[in-house]
Amino acid sequence: MAVVIEVNELTKRYGSKTAVDGLSFTVRPGRVTGFLGPNGAGKSTTLRMILGLDAPTTGTATVSGVPFHRHPRGLRHVGALLDAGQVHGGRSAAAHLSALARSNGIPRRRVGEVLQEVGLAEVANRRIGGFSLGMKQRLGIATALLGDPPVLMFDEPVNGMDPEGVLWVRRLFRRLAHEGRTVFLSSHLMSEMENTADDLVVIGRGRLVAAEPLRDFAARGTGRSVVVATPQAAELAAVLTAAGASVEPEGSAGAEKLAVTGLPADRIGALALRNGIRLDELTTRTASLEAAFMELTADSVEYLAGQHR
Ligand SMILES: Nc1ncnc2c1ncn2[C@@H]1O[C@H](COP(=O)(O)OP(=O)(O)OP(=O)(O)O)[C@@H](O)[C@H]1O
Numbered sequence: 001m002a003v004v005i006e007v008n009e010l011t012k013r014y015g016s017k018t019a020v021d022g023l024s025f026t027v028r029p030g031r032v033t034g035f036l037g038p039n040g041a042g043k044s045t046t047l048r049m050i051l052g053l054d055a056p057t058t059g060t061a062t063v064s065g066v067p068f069h070r071h072p073r074g075l076r077h078v079g080a081l082l083d084a085g086q087v088h089g090g091r092s093a094a095a096h097l098s099a100l101a102r103s104n105g106i107p108r109r110r111v112g113e114v115l116q117e118v119g120l121a122e123v124a125n126r127r128i129g130g131f132s133l134g135m136k137q138r139l140g141i142a143t144a145l146l147g148d149p150p151v152l153m154f155d156e157p158v159n160g161m162d163p164e165g166v167l168w169v170r171r172l173f174r175r176l177a178h179e180g181r182t183v184f185l186s187s188h189l190m191s192e193m194e195n196t197a198d199d200l201v202v203i204g205r206g207r208l209v210a211a212e213p214l215r216d217f218a219a220r221g222t223g224r225s226v227v228v229a230t231p232q233a234a235e236l237a238a239v240l241t242a243a244g245a246s247v248e249p250e251g252s253a254g255a256e257k258l259a260v261t262g263l264p265a266d267r268i269g270a271l272a273l274r275n276g277i278r279l280d281e282l283t284t285r286t287a288s289l290e291a292a293f294m295e296l297t298a299d300s301v302e303y304l305a306g307q308h309r
Contacts, residue, residue, distance in 0.1 A: 002028065002029060003026040003027070003028060004026075004027055004028060004029050004063065004064055004150075004151055005026065005027035005050060005061070005062070005063055005151070005153075005182065005184060006026050006027075006060075006061070006062045006065075007023055007024055007025050007046065007050065007059070007060075007061045008059055008060045008061070008062075009022050009023070009024055009058065009059040009060070010022070010023045010024070010046065010049060010056050010058075010059035010060065011023070011056060011057045011058045011059050011206075012042070012045050012046075012049060012054065012056055012057050012206075018206055019042045019045045019206055020042040020045050020049070020056075020206045021042075021205065021206035021207045022059070022207065023042070023046060023059070023206065023208055024059075024208065025201045025208060025211045026211075027182055027184050027199075027201070028182065028199070029150070029151075029181060029182040030177055030178075030180050030181075030182075031177050031182075031183070031198040031199055032173050032174065032176075032177045032183045032196055032197045033182075033183065033184050033185075033197060033198065033200070034185060034186075034187060034192075034193035034196065034197030034199070034200045034201070034214070035184060035185065035187070035201050035203070036186070036187055036188070036190065036193055036200055036201070036202045036293065037186075037202060037203040037204055037209075037297065038188055038204060039188050041188075041203045041204050041205060041206065041297075042203055042205070042206040043155070043186040043188075043203065044082070044155055044186070045206075046061075046203075047080070047082065047153055047155050047184075047186060049061050050063065050068060050153065051068050051078070051080055052068035052069035053082075063077065063151055064077065073147075074104060075100070075104040075106065075146065075147040075149065076104065076105070076106065076147035076148070076149055077147070077150065077151060078151040078152070078153065079143070079144030079146065079149040079151070079152045080144055080152070080153040080154070080155075081137070081140035081141055081143065081144045081153070081155060081157055082140075082155045083155070084133065084136040084137045084139070084140040084159070084160075085133070085136060087128050087136065087139065087140075088128065089128050089129030090127060090129060091127065091128055092124065092127055092128065093115060093120055093123065093124050093125075093126065093128055093131075093139050093142070094111060094115065094124040094125055096128060096139070097110075097111040097114065097115065097139075097142060097143065097146060098111050100143060100146060104146075106146055106147050106148075110146055110147075110148065111146070112124075114142040114143075114146050115142060117145060117172075118138040118139070118141050118142040118145070119138060119168070120135065120138055120139060120142060132160070133159065133160030133161075134160045134161040134162055134165050136160070137158070137159065137160055137161055137165070137169075138165070140154075140157075141154070141157065141169070141172070149181075150180070150181050150182065151181065151182045151184075152176060152181055152184070153184045153185070154173075154183075154184070154185040154186070155185075155186050156186055156187055156188070157169055157185055158187070158192060166192075170195060170196045173185065173196055174196065177198070190290045190293040193214065194214075197214050198213065198214060199211075199212070199214060200213070200214050200217050202217070202293065202296060202297065204296075204297040209296050210296060217292055218292055224261070224284060224285065225259050225260060225261045225284075226259075226261075226264070226265045226268055226282065226283065226284050227250070227257050227258070227260075227281065227282075227283045227285055228258045228260055228268060228272075228279060228282055228283075229251070229255070229256075229257045229258075229279070229280040229281035230258070230272070230277055230278060230279050230280060231278060231280070232277045232278060233249070233256050233258055235275070235277055236258065236272060236279075237249075237258060239271050239272070239275050239277065240258075240260055240263060240268065243263060243267070244262055244263070245260050245261065245262040245263040245268075246260070246261050246262055247259070247260050257281070259285075264284075265282050265283075265284050268282060269282055
């Protein structure tokens with residue numbers, strides 16, 4: 001599959017601060033790619049460099065093989081939402097989009113179409129200054145869609161949206177990818193990506209942590225373990241340890257459980273049966289995406305509570 005966004009050894013320094021540090025990754029069409037990292041990891045800076053709004057200190061970023069500032073089709077090739085708050089509050093949504101359409105050679109009819117698409121048709125003539133953050137996000141998404149571009153980039157698009165808005169935006173991203181477009185969206189929340197992204201680019205402290213399908217990323221988290229509840233915990237622990245498993249007690253007094261790693265659930269069940277041990281619960285626990293994210297970025301979180309590293 002063709003590579004659409006290509007970031008190669010990208011570095012951005014602000015004085016002595018390195019915001020983006022030798023970052024390389026690619027983003028492909030027909031998929032939703034999540035750009036994930038803790039606060040301050042360098043996501044916005046990277047997006048700004050891809051869009052030519054900031055110059056890299058070293059390295060390159062291209063969209064369809066060309067640096068964005070030299071792109072012949074501009075907004076009609078790449079649509080982006082960076083900071084939804086940064087729109088002129090005195091204008092109406094329709095006037096804002098019409099001005100953009102005019103200056104980018106985009107047909108006027110697109111204004112009505114995108115307002116309809118994002119659910120703002122009824123407030124098209126209201127001043128943007130009175131919009132809620134969720135409405136501003138919708139307007140930002142409308143702006144990105146205006147030129148009907150094959151490449152779309154969104155920085156924290158669900159900030160300030162209500163649950164209904166979040167569901168809507170997820171469906172929209174999936175549809176845009178299904179249409180064959182390249183969809184690249186940043187977030188500092190793994191939970192937002194879980195139901196939306198096909199691929200992940202994860203960064204921490206400006207550096208690449210992982211770039212792979214979401215499925216593979218999830219499998220990298222803490223290994224699988226099996227939780228077992230039994231009234232004969234000490235006996236079972238001895239049997240499982242002898243069979244090569246490692247066993248950790250967990251749960252609370254009166255409801256003790258064992259967390260077992262190194263043996264699958266069916267083997268644990270068979271060993272318990274053979275030794276006459278009653279099992280009240282046998283559950284396989286797979287690492288959550290959130291756990292994988294926390295684990296992989298733990299070393300790269302810039303601000304830990306109460307401590308500046
Ligand atoms: N213009 C600037 N001058 C100095 N430092 C900057 C500038 N822009 C960003 N930084 C620093 O670069 C680092 C990366 O910032 P960036 O906004 O790209 O992170 P982010 O991953 O988008 O974070 P968030 O999720 O909080 O938006 C941060 O430490 C930030 O303080």
